[in-house]
Amino acid sequence: MPPKLCTNLVLILLAASVAAARRHPSPANSTASGKPVYLWPLPKKFTSGSRTLLVDPDLALHPNGPGGRAAAVAEAFERYRSLIFSSWAHAARNASGGYDIAELTVVVASADEKMELGVDESYTIYVAAAGGVNSIVGGATIEANTIYGAIRGLETFSQLCVFNYDTKNVEVLHAPWYIQDEPRFAFRGLLLDTSRHFLPVDVIKQVIDSMSYSKLNVLHWHIIDEQSFPLEVPSYPNLWKGSYSKWERYTVEDAHDIVSYARKRGVHVMAEIDVPGHAESWGNGYPKLWPSPKCREPLDVSSNYTFEVISGILSDMRKIFPFGLFHLGGDEVYTGCWNVTPHVRQWLDEHNMTTKDAYKYFVLKAQEIAIKLNWIPVNWEETFNSFKENLNPLTVVHNWLGPGVCPKVVEKGFRCIMSNQGVWYLDHLDVPWEDFYTSEPLAGINNTAQQKLVLGGEVCMWGETADTSDVQQTIWPRAAAAAERMWSQLEAISAQDLETTILARLHYFRCLLNHRGIAAAPVTNAYGRRPPTGPGSCFIQ
C-alpha cells in the first residue's frame, strides 16, 4: 500500500477515535487493541498495520554499525527501557509464547560523535514480527546516520510501546511499523532563565529530559540578568557575589555537568551573556562596571575594563560550552545612564558618538571577542533593527519583539531564530497551545534560499514569575505544540485538524509527560499552568 495512503488511513483512524476520546471515555471501550497510537512530534513518514506485538521486559540492545557501540547509545537505550517498563511491577512475564520483540537493533552509520548545529538527526524505525509481511527479520530496528539520530529514534520507539492492562504486557500496536523521520529545522530551542529565579541543577536536568521527549534540541541558558549573577567565573571570582544568596549558585563543574547531561540526550547548550543591558548584577562584585553607583545599567561603555571582564567571562565559558553559537544579548538597552554619567558622557563626546553609536560600538566589540573565540554570535533583534548595515555578517539574529521580523532579517542575508513574543513566550500565560502550534517560522518568506537562513525557533521560559515550584507546568504542554511545529513537516501538520486530531495527540503526549514525571499542565485551560477546574481524566483536561 502506498505510504501516503497508509498515513492518511492512520490519521483517519486517529480522527475517528479522537471523537470518542474527547467525550468522557466509556469504560466498556477499554480494550488495548482498539486504541490508536499517538506519536509526538509527528514523524515525517510512517506506515503501520494491524498486528499486536509483545515486547520483552528484558529487551536487549543489539548495537550495529560503526557508531552503534557508542556509550551514548547504550546509555540512552537503558534510559528508554526504564521509561517503557516502569519497574518489574508492570510487566508480568508472558508465560506461554515468547516475545515478538526481544531485541532492539540499533545501527549507526557513523562513529563520529561531534555534535554541532545541523548534525544529522534522521532515523528509520522498522518494527515487524518474524515472517510477517514487509519484514525480513522480526523484532525492531532503528537505523541512523549518527548517534543523535539514534537517540531521536529511541524516543519515537518508546512512544510506540504501550502497556496492556489486561495481559500486563508491553505491546507495540498496529505493527508492522515503518517510520522515516528527520527534523524540519535544525535549531529547536527552549530558553531557561536562571537569573530571575535560581533553578537547582537537578531542575535544569529535568527540563533537559523533558526537552528530549519532544525532540527539542537547544537549551538556551539565559544564565545572568539584572537581578542575579549565579554562575562562577574563575577569571573574575567576585562576579557571582551578584547571586541572590550564597546557595543559589552554579560552580564551573555544575555547568560542565549540565552540558554533559544535555549532550547525552542530543541537546546543545547555548549560553547567553546579555550585554550591555540586563547586566546590573555584574556590578555587585565589580562596582566599576556600573556607570555610577546610582546609575547601574547598561555596563560602562567608556571603560576598557568592561571589555576585559567580558573577555574573561567568554574565555572561561569557551571551556565549558562547546556549542558553535553563543548568545550576546543586546536587547532593551536604555542608554540614559550613559548620558547622565559625566565620565561616560565625556567619553561619548570625545569619540563623537551618540548613545546609539555607543550601543552599536558595544555590541560589535563584544561580538569580536566571541568571534575570536571561534563562536558565531547570536544577538536579539534590536541589534539588527538599529544597525543592520554594521552587524557582523556571521550574526544570527534572534527575533522576539513581534511578527514579520525574520523575513526582513533573511532578506539582508542574516540567519534568523524565531521567538515572536506574541506567540512563543511561555511566561505569557494567556497564549494558548493553539497559537504555539500554528506559528510558522517561515511565515512571509517565499524565497527558498532565504528560507534556509531561518535556523529554527525557540520558546522562551522567562523566569520573572516562574520558579522551581511551577516552571515545568508553565513550559508544558505548550512548548510541545511549538516542538512539533519545529520538527514535523509542514504539509503533514497542516493536514491535521487542530481541535480534533492534534488536540487528541497533544492530550496523549501531556499524559505521557506526567507518567514520565514531568509536571505538564492541563491542555485545555484558557491560561497556561492553571490547575484543573475539577475532577476528570488526564486525556480530556
Next chain:
Amino acid sequence: MAQVLTVRLLLAFLAIGSCIAVEVTEHIDLWPMPKSVSHGTQRLYVSKDITMSMQGSMYSDEKEILKDAFQRVVDLMKLNHVVDGANPSSSVLTGVNIVVHSLEDELNFGVDESYNLSVPTVGDPLHAQIEVSNLTANSSSLQTFSQLCYFDFTSRLIELISAPWKISDTPRFPYRGLLIDTSRHYLPITEIKKMIDTMTYSKLNVLHWHIVDAQAFPIEIPSYPKLWNGSYSYSERYTMSDAIDIVRYAEKRGVNVLAEIDVPGHALSWGAGYPSLWPSDSCKEPLDVSNNFSFGVIDGILSDFSKVFKFKFVHLGGDEVNTSCWTATPHIKKWLDDNHMNVSDAYRYFVLRSQKIAISHGYDVINWEETFNNFGDKLDRRTVVHNWLREDVAPKVVAAGLRCIVSNQDKWYLDHLDATWEEFYRNEPLKDIDNPDHQRLVIGGEVCMFGEQIDASDIEQTIWPRAAAAAGN
C-alpha cells in the same frame, strides 16, 4: 594608599568573618526541629566516600535496607553540585555508625522512633553516631543528618558546620500523615513515589491513599475485575503489582501506606463495572445497603488489599453519606421497612458490617468522624476516628475512649488554598485535651490533599511547603 587599603580590607574581613560566625551560631536550620539539640562552632568536611557501619548493632541488614537508605541520603546530599574539592587533611567525617538495637527488619507502626545523633569533633577516624531502638527510626535519623550537611562553594566539598552536634529526638505523635487522592485525578506512580520521598524529608510517616471515590475507580481488584472499568480511561489505572511496588517503595523509606475504600458514600464509580451496586440507574449513591452483593464486593476488595497493604490499619471512609437514594429506591425502601430501619440505622448498619469484614481480614479500622458523631458508642472499640469537620471533635472522641487522628479541614486541608502555612503550623492536635490518658489516644494528625482541583502538574506545590509546617508541629 596601600595602608588605607589594607586597613579597609582588614575591617572588611573582620566584618565578613563575624557575619559568618553569627550565621553559624544563630541558625539551626533543621526541619522539623528535633526535641533537643546542642552544637558547637566547628567545621567538618564530609568525606566524598563517606561510609556506613553498624558496629554494636543487633540488626544485621541482610536485605540491605539500611545500606540503601544510607546511599539515598548520600546521593541526596550530592544532588545539586559536583563535589570535587581537594581532599582535606583533617576534620574529615569518614563514616556514620548506626546502632540498631532490634533484630526486626520490618516496618512497624507505633514503635519507639526516637534516635540519638551525635557528630563529634574528636576521634580518628571521625565518624558520626546514630542510635535507634529499631529500624523504623533510622529514616528520621538519616534525614536529620542530611540536613546538617551543606555544599560549600569555596571548598567544593560537603561540609558539616557547627559541630560537635548532640541531637536527641523523638516524634510527638506516632501517626504523621499525608492524604493523596487518586480518584479525582489519576496520579502517575512516578508522582506517588515522589510524594513518598518528599514526605520523608519532613518525617511524615503515613501515606493515606484515598484510592477510589465517586469519580473514578483506578485500582485493580482481582476478586472483582470489572471494578476498574470505573477508571477515567484505559490507562489511568494501577495494577496490583503497581500497588505492591508503591508499598515496598514506601516501606524502604519508613512510610506506612494506609489504603482507603470509602463506603457507603463516595462510591459511585464502583457501579461502572457492577451496576447492581447502585440503588438504581438513576440514583447511584450510596452503595445499595439492601444487597448482600455490596458486602461481597467489599469483602473481595479487603481480601485483595490484605495481600498488598500490610499496614495494620485500613480506612473505610463513611463520610458524607447522603441516604436519599435509599429511601427513593423502592426495593431498598422495602428492605428498610422489612428490617425496621430508618436511614440512620441503615447507615450505621452499613458501617458496622463493613468494619467487621475489615476486622476479619486482620485490620484495625479508621473511619471518618461522622460515624462517631452519629453512633460513636456502637463503633468497634478499636476504631480510630478520623476527624475532619471541625476542631472540637478530638476531645469528644478521646473522652469516649477511642483513638483519634486530627485533620480539621479549616487548618489542615491542603486543597484549601487560603489556609496559610502559619495556620498549618499552629494547628494543635491536643487542643482542649488536658488529661494525659486522653492525650495518648490522639495518635496523630494528617494533612489532606484532596484532588478535585489539583493533578500531577501542580500537586507538589500545593502540598509543600505548607505540609512541612504541619509536620514541624
